[in-house]
Amino acid sequence: MKKLLPILMLAGFSSPAFADITHSITSSVQLNVNAAGTQVERIGNSYSVSGTNIDVTTLGGMTADTDGVASFSDGTYAVATNATTWAFTENFTTGDTIASSAPTVGEVSNYSNQTSTAAGAHTFTDTTTNQTSELAGTISTVGGISDLSAGGAGTSAIGQVVTSLTIQ
Numbered sequence: 001m002k003k004l005l006p007i008l009m010l011a012g013f014s015s016p017a018f019a020d021i022t023h024s025i026t027s028s029v030q031l032n033v034n035a036a037g038t039q040v041e042r043i044g045n046s047y048s049v050s051g052t053n054i055d056v057t058t059l060g061g062m063t064a065d066t067d068g069v070a071s072f073s074d075g076t077y078a079v080a081t082n083a084t085t086w087a088f089t090e091n092f093t094t095g096d097t098i099a100s101s102a103p104t105v106g107e108v109s110n111y112s113n114q115t116s117t118a119a120g121a122h123t124f125t126d127t128t129t130n131q132t133s134e135l136a137g138t139i140s141t142v143g144g145i146s147d148l149s150a151g152g153a154g155t156s157a158i159g160q161v162v163t164s165l166t167i168q
Contacts, residue, residue, distance in 0.1 A: 022166040027145060027159075029137030033120040034154040038103060041113035045070035045095040053083035060090060067098050120154025 047062040060075030072092050079086045096111045103109040103116065122135040135151030137159055145159035 020166075020168045022164075022168075024162075024164050025143040026162045027139045027143045029139060029145060029148065029160075030156075030158045031135050031137055032156045033122055033135065033151065034117070036117060036119040038114065038116040040109065040111040040115075042096045042098070043093070043112045046093045047072070047091070049075065049088075049090045051077070051086070051088035053080045053086035054078070054088050055080050060092075062092065064095075069097050070094050117154065121152035122155060123151055 045062060045064055047060070049060060055078045057076035057078065061073050062070050063073070064070045072094075075090070077088060077090075079088075099109050099111070103114075107116070108114060123132055125132045133149055133151065135155050135157060136147050136149050137145060137157050138147040139145055143161060143163075145161060148157050148159045150157045
């Protein structure tokens with residue numbers, strides 16, 4: 001009996017095992033339809049002149065009105081009388097006129113660099129199969145994603161399922 005006493009004491013005083021188990025499933029569907037947008041880049045007016053062995057009587061130049069319309073004035077230049085070599089460069093760039101209103105989607109305004117996109121459509125018809133598709137996404141009762149489909153141009157459909165299991 002004395003030999004069993006230490007075993008009984010250890011069995012009686014051992015600590016119980018505590019274990020927490022956490023399980024979660026998170027599902028989400030994100031559906032986006034973009035708005036119409038136009039992005040433009042306007043080219044500005046510029047004037048430059050440079051030269052070597054050039055006599056300047058009147059320097060050319062540029063002026064711009066309130067609408068950004070530039071006008072150029074000629075200069076008067078001549079090769080220097082004692083020049084054996086000479087170089088002359090005069091550059092003028094007429095920039096874009098400032099538009100008085102925004103263009104309608106699909107129209108092109110008077111700017112040099114322009115990108116215009118139409119608004120997204122939540123439905124579209126495939127001309128090959130003549131079937132209509134619609135922007136959609138469904139989450140089932142068990143957390144799965146079904147019927148995830150993009151609509152027309154300018155739309156996106158994103159589905160996500162996250163499953164986590166924590167044992168402590």
